[in-house]
Amino acid sequence: MSLSPSSGIGRYYKHSAKIIRFVRLGCTNRPFYHVVVMERRKNQHQPVIEQVGTYDPMPNQKNERLVSFNFERIRYWLGRGAHLSTPTAELLGIAGFLPIHPRTYMTAWRNRQKVAEDGTIEAKDPVEA
Amino acid sequence: MFLRQIYNYANLRASFHALQRAASSTGNTGTASATLLYNRDPQPRFTDPETQKLLQSMTQLQLEKIFQKTTVPDNSVDYKLMTMDMLEDEFRKSIERAKNRLQMPPVVQMKKDERRIISNDSALSGFSDTKYVITDITYGLRQTERKVVVRQTDGTLEHAPMEITKRMHQLYFPLTGRSIRTPRMFADEHLQRCLDEQKYLFILNRMVVQFDPFEPEFHTISSRVYQHINETKQFDILRSTRHFGPMTFFFAWHRCIDDLLYDMVRRDYLQNAAELIALLYKLHDMEPNYKNILKQIDEIKPKEDLALKELEKALKRASSDVKEDIQSAIGKTQVDFELDDLCLPFIEDYISKHALKKVQLELATQTIKEINAEKRQLFEGISKAHGVA
Amino acid sequence: MVGVFGKSVTIMYNHVLRNILAPSKEVATNTFRYTSFYNKLSAEDIWRGVTSVSNAGKKRGRGKGSGKRVAKDLNRGQTIGVGSRNFVWPGLNAPIVRGKTLIQQERLSEVNNMDRNINKIRDLMGTYRIAKVNSIDRGWSGAKMPGRSIGPPDAINEEMFENFDTRVLENKIVFIMKGNMGRKRRYSVLSITGNKKGLAGFAVAKAPEVRTALRKSKNRAAQKVIKIELCDNHTVFHDFSCAFGKTRIFVQRKPEGYGLICHRAIETICKVIGIRNLHAKIEGSTNLQHIVKALFLGLLQQKTHEEISRKTNLHVIEFRNETGLHPHIISKPESCKASKDPLSKEVSDYTQYVLDDQISLKKRKFAPFYIDSKGYNLFLKRKEQVRNQQKVRVNMNAFDNDLQSV
Numbered sequence: 001m002s003l004s005p006s007s008g009i010g011r012y013y014k015h016s017a018k019i020i021r022f023v024r025l026g027c028t029n030r031p032f033y034h035v036v037v038m039e040r041r042k043n044q045h046q047p048v049i050e051q052v053g054t055y056d057p058m059p060n061q062k063n064e065r066l067v068s069f070n071f072e073r074i075r076y077w078l079g080r081g082a083h084l085s086t087p088t089a090e091l092l093g094i095a096g097f098l099p100i101h102p103r104t105y106m107t108a109w110r111n112r113q114k115v116a117e118d119g120t121i122e123a124k125d126p127v128e129a
Numbered sequence: 130m131f132l133r134q135i136y137n138y139a140n141l142r143a144s145f146h147a148l149q150r151a152a153s154s155t156g157n158t159g160t161a162s163a164t165l166l167y168n169r170d171p172q173p174r175f176t177d178p179e180t181q182k183l184l185q186s187m188t189q190l191q192l193e194k195i196f197q198k199t200t201v202p203d204n205s206v207d208y209k210l211m212t213m214d215m216l217e218d219e220f221r222k223s224i225e226r227a228k229n230r231l232q233m234p235p236v237v238q239m240k241k242d243e244r245r246i247i248s249n250d251s252a253l254s255g256f257s258d259t260k261y262v263i264t265d266i267t268y269g270l271r272q273t274e275r276k277v278v279v280r281q282t283d284g285t286l287e288h289a290p291m292e293i294t295k296r297m298h299q300l301y302f303p304l305t306g307r308s309i310r311t312p313r314m315f316a317d318e319h320l321q322r323c324l325d326e327q328k329y330l331f332i333l334n335r336m337v338v339q340f341d342p343f344e345p346e347f348h349t350i351s352s353r354v355y356q357h358i359n360e361t362k363q364f365d366i367l368r369s370t371r372h373f374g375p376m377t378f379f380f381a382w383h384r385c386i387d388d389l390l391y392d393m394v395r396r397d398y399l400q401n402a403a404e405l406i407a408l409l410y411k412l413h414d415m416e417p418n419y420k421n422i423l424k425q426i427d428e429i430k431p432k433e434d435l436a437l438k439e440l441e442k443a444l445k446r447a448s449s450d451v452k453e454d455i456q457s458a459i460g461k462t463q464v465d466f467e468l469d470d471l472c473l474p475f476i477e478d479y480i481s482k483h484a485l486k487k488v489q490l491e492l493a494t495q496t497i498k499e500i501n502a503e504k505r506q507l508f509e510g511i512s513k514a515h516g517v518a
Numbered sequence: 519m520v521g522v523f524g525k526s527v528t529i530m531y532n533h534v535l536r537n538i539l540a541p542s543k544e545v546a547t548n549t550f551r552y553t554s555f556y557n558k559l560s561a562e563d564i565w566r567g568v569t570s571v572s573n574a575g576k577k578r579g580r581g582k583g584s585g586k587r588v589a590k591d592l593n594r595g596q597t598i599g600v601g602s603r604n605f606v607w608p609g610l611n612a613p614i615v616r617g618k619t620l621i622q623q624e625r626l627s628e629v630n631n632m633d634r635n636i637n638k639i640r641d642l643m644g645t646y647r648i649a650k651v652n653s654i655d656r657g658w659s660g661a662k663m664p665g666r667s668i669g670p671p672d673a674i675n676e677e678m679f680e681n682f683d684t685r686v687l688e689n690k691i692v693f694i695m696k697g698n699m700g701r702k703r704r705y706s707v708l709s710i711t712g713n714k715k716g717l718a719g720f721a722v723a724k725a726p727e728v729r730t731a732l733r734k735s736k737n738r739a740a741q742k743v744i745k746i747e748l749c750d751n752h753t754v755f756h757d758f759s760c761a762f763g764k765t766r767i768f769v770q771r772k773p774e775g776y777g778l779i780c781h782r783a784i785e786t787i788c789k790v791i792g793i794r795n796l797h798a799k800i801e802g803s804t805n806l807q808h809i810v811k812a813l814f815l816g817l818l819q820q821k822t823h824e825e826i827s828r829k830t831n832l833h834v835i836e837f838r839n840e841t842g843l844h845p846h847i848i849s850k851p852e853s854c855k856a857s858k859d860p861l862s863k864e865v866s867d868y869t870q871y872v873l874d875d876q877i878s879l880k881k882r883k884f885a886p887f888y889i890d891s892k893g894y895n896l897f898l899k900r901k902e903q904v905r906n907q908q909k910v911r912v913n914m915n916a917f918d919n920d921l922q923s924v
């Protein structure tokens with residue numbers, strides 16, 4: 001394997017700022033994200049300290065977006081004072097791990113407004129099993 | 130299509146109830162027109178030590194069947210030089226492995242899928258056009274401890290239904306042999322084809338890997354297979370495999386043991402036949418005197434070392450012991466004849482009192498009686514001629 | 519000063535340049551040679567020179583390949599005066615005077631088969647072909663004899679060799695010096711005959727004719743048939759090494775389905791004997807006669823399971839992966855040691871025992887040279903991203919004819 005492993009080989013300073021953030025993998029027109037812990041100042045494609053989750057933003061056949069978190073390690077890194085990027089914080093809010101991020105509420109409100117303006121309420125309901 | 134139905138939560142519950150209704154309506158008849166399901170929790174009765182002992186005894190430990198030739202990636206052969214003691218040890222280990230292979234898949238109740246809501250946030254409704262499925266991938270958790278939650282588009286956070294949970298577990302922590310989507314062979318038409326070709330072992334082995342014992346599919350498929358076997362009377366295919374016990378338990382639970390009993394009598398497995406009847410009595414609390422006969426069987430049966438017996442069997446080709454020659458010629462020992470004497474009245478008692486296929490069973494018992502009497506005469510004659518007591 | 523100097527140099531340069539570009543007429547002399555082999559030699563000689571090899575060249579081994587291809591004589595089928603245009607040339611392809619009329623130059627009809635006819639003649643020429651052998655009957659290489667089957671041996675006194683097959687292993691020309699004849703040429707054939715059930719024999723025979731040599735060797739092999747024990751009817755009993763002269767063969771026992779991974783001669787021999795699975799490596803000389811002899815020695819010196827248990831007073835137990843490693847008693851001794859103690863060193867390991875305490879050298883495998891190169895790392899990196907693509911694609915297509923994640 002020649003890609004850097006997601007279990008983490010990233011070197012870091014003890015007191016440097018860490019952040020829990022996305023790394024965009026996948027390819028053109030097909031994003032896939034790893035949720036990782038890395039030094040804040042680093043580029044996303046550098047070796048990471050640790051991978052703590054995944055996020056697939058493209059809905060699957062059953063119209064679900066799949067997210068996974070290693071909550072134990074996330075708790076550990078937050079306890080060590082790691083920062084959170086906004087998308088990650090939003091996802092953790094959706095997962096019920098953190099309070100809902102204000103931006104999620106904003107998105108929800110805007111979506112509702114838009115639907116109300118369009119007057120097409122039924123068409124927007126995507127939930128089906 | 131079949132899958133879609135199962136995936137659908139509402140449909141799942143509806144079909145579950147329909148199946149239960151079907152089970153309760155046809156539960157007590159021996160017909161196989163509808164899928165028979167357990168109407169109560171069978172687990173306490175199944176895991177009961179006495180039941181387990183009966184089931185294991187009926188399964189039988191035939192080494193040739195358990196270690197029959199299969200296709201393996203590496204079919205190399207290894208040779209070893211051994212003394213008698215080492216050989217005995219090796220046989221002991223092999224018997225342990227065989228017992229391990231015969232470990233029965235549990236028979237438990239179907240699990241119901243309930244909606245468990247964690248929180249409800251109406252301010253979130255419409256935050257996304259799809260739901261989010263969040264899985265905890267913390268290392269070192271058991272599958273049962275691992276939480277899978279769903280955030281619906283209306284902002285509700287709830288525990289994922291069984292179907293999603295299973296799919297996520299398989300996605301992030303795959304089990305070998307299990308596939309994320311239900312294999313096509315379990316769809317109705319393909320399953321029927323497998324059954325018609327009598328690939329019972331194949332279906333059951335694959336089912337055990339693909340489904341958990343508490344899943345509805347596990348129950349419906351196994352029930353279909355058992356009923357098909359009951360129709361075709363191919364019980365011997367499952368004998369000495371891990372599925373024989375659950376199958377017997379299924380028949381005893383649903384009071385349709387007559388065909389299996391006939392098969393056992395015909396093959397001269399009289400002890401097993403008695404045990405089967407005892408199991409039926411036990412499950413339905415019918416005749417309490419079955420305990421006596423089990424006790425007597427235990428007393429008569431010598432406590433022999435299984436490994437040594439198998440080893441002797443393997444070595445027998447070259448041995449020139451007269452006693453063993455007699456045994457192998459007739460296939461029975463003195464103990465076997467005593468056991469037969471014990472079991473036959475018990476079986477006849479069942480036939481006269483409870484059996485549905487009386488004529489057939491009576492005929493079979495009569496035939497086996499005559500054959501055994503002849504064999505006994507022969508055995509005694511030969512023993513006397515050789516001067517063996 | 520500088521200007522003056524520069525001017526004189528320019529003049530000199532121009533002078534030289536003029537001399538080079540347009541040299542004076544007296545210097546140039548043109549020589550012409552009016553003779554060449556084109557006008558000295560006849561057409562036949564020139565033609566032969568192009569298409570064949572001289573005697574001296576032949577002795578040095580030149581033109582071995584070209585001999586088989588016959589050159590095309592382009593003159594054949596051509597007549598002077600006849601060409602692709604259908605013309606009457608008086609005096610060339612027609613008489614000048616016919617009766618009393620003087621024949622004129624005349625063009626006849628346009629239709630002319632001249633080209634086609636000539637091409638047909640040329641196609642007929644040079645169609646030399648090697649006699650084709652059916653692919654099933656083919657030997658190791660092309661139409662050569664080694665590896666080919668020459669049928670069962672001839673019957674001896676109505677004793678038929680049923681189910682026997684003979685294969686040629688070696689077919690070569692040998693010379694001996696004779697007092698009156700000088701170098702006398704003969705063909706030497708080594709062949710092996712067997713029934714694929716453990717009976718086989720081999721022999722060398724020489725004869726002046728190939729056909730006679732083949733027959734002699736086949737029938738001689740039939741008289742030397744010996745019995746070779748097969749294990750499970752498909753392989754050898756155990757690993758062994760055998761040698762003859764400078765040839766040493768290391769043979770490994772292999773399970774059903776492995777095939778014959780060995781020298782082509784060993785493969786042929788094994789097929790004839792009835793061995794279907796085995797691995798063999800030859801070290802040293804690959805002289806065919808030595809290979810055959812070494813392999814036969816090795817096969818004959820194998821220890822059967824009965825022999826082993828008789829000599830060691832131990833049970834020979836077989837463990838097969840396909841039967842769940844259940845111990846299967848292959849042979850039992852008359853009386854067995856009944857000790858639980860570890861066995862003596864010489865019989866503790868089956869392989870070591872059958873190899874007579876020899877240990878086969880396991881050579882270390884070195885990583886390929888490119889393993890640390892930049893390009894290979896880049897290749898791995900690109901490969902890694904698509905490592906599961908094929909599997910996923912197949913799975914998705916199998917289930918719903920669509921490419922979407924689950």
